[in-house]
Amino acid sequence: MIKNVLPFFLNGGVQDLGNDATNTAWDGKSSFVNAIASGAKDFTLGVAGPDGRPVKPGTMVVVMKTDANSHAITVKLAADIEDDAGDVELNGDNQTCLLMFKAPFGANDKGEWVILAKDADTTFTGGTVGANTVFSGDVEIEGNVGFYNTTPIAKQSLADNGSDLATTLALANDIKAKLIALGLCS
Numbered sequence: 001m002i003k004n005v006l007p008f009f010l011n012g013g014v015q016d017l018g019n020d021a022t023n024t025a026w027d028g029k030s031s032f033v034n035a036i037a038s039g040a041k042d043f044t045l046g047v048a049g050p051d052g053r054p055v056k057p058g059t060m061v062v063v064m065k066t067d068a069n070s071h072a073i074t075v076k077l078a079a080d081i082e083d084d085a086g087d088v089e090l091n092g093d094n095q096t097c098l099l100m101f102k103a104p105f106g107a108n109d110k111g112e113w114v115i116l117a118k119d120a121d122t123t124f125t126g127g128t129v130g131a132n133t134v135f136s137g138d139v140e141i142e143g144n145v146g147f148y149n150t151t152p153i154a155k156q157s158l159a160d161n162g163s164d165l166a167t168t169l170a171l172a173n174d175i176k177a178k179l180i181a182l183g184l185c186s
Contacts, residue, residue: 005058007100017043017073026061033063035073035090044076045099047110057103057111065090075099077113088118095119150183 012029016036023042026033028049035043043063049055065073075088075097088097097118104111144152156178162168179185 005103007058007060009060017041028055031059031061033061034066035063036065036067038071040071040074042074042076044078045113046078047101047112054111055101057101059101060116061099061113062096063088063090063099064094064096065092067093088115090119092119145182147183150181153181156181 009031010029012027012031014032014034015027015030016034017024018036022039023044025044026046028046028051033043035041045061047055063073063075073090075090077087077099088099090097095118098116099113100116102112102114144154146152158178159171159174160167162171176185
């Protein structure tokens, strides 16, 4: 027999995860969770509500990381569910995930959380950007820099200011050499 489940949100308001703890559990009453992390934080979704009764199949929970710092919110799915259910890590400002509780099936007699949607990670940890990219706001680069497939080099210092034709020409040649080394001209 096939059982259909209608997804629903709980009407328990919004659960706010403040900065006061590194490990917080779902209150079982709220479908919306706002998470702030001044440090790394774990948020655990269990399989029982606040009264100890099982979570109803179809219950949906949205977790949103509501700050722009680099600390991650890790949404941990209860340990007594399927082994292959992974944690969900939220890294970026306003990054969200949507989870729904699924009814028990087979050997799983408690039910489980399934991930319905998750925003793409907004933290860039290295690699190649292969499309047009627009940066708005300030951009700070730490470390070596290179353009157009040149070997990245450290910040360069220039020759002294020119005071006559010879030293001005030396300065111009030094600037040209540094631009070539960066890959900005040939």
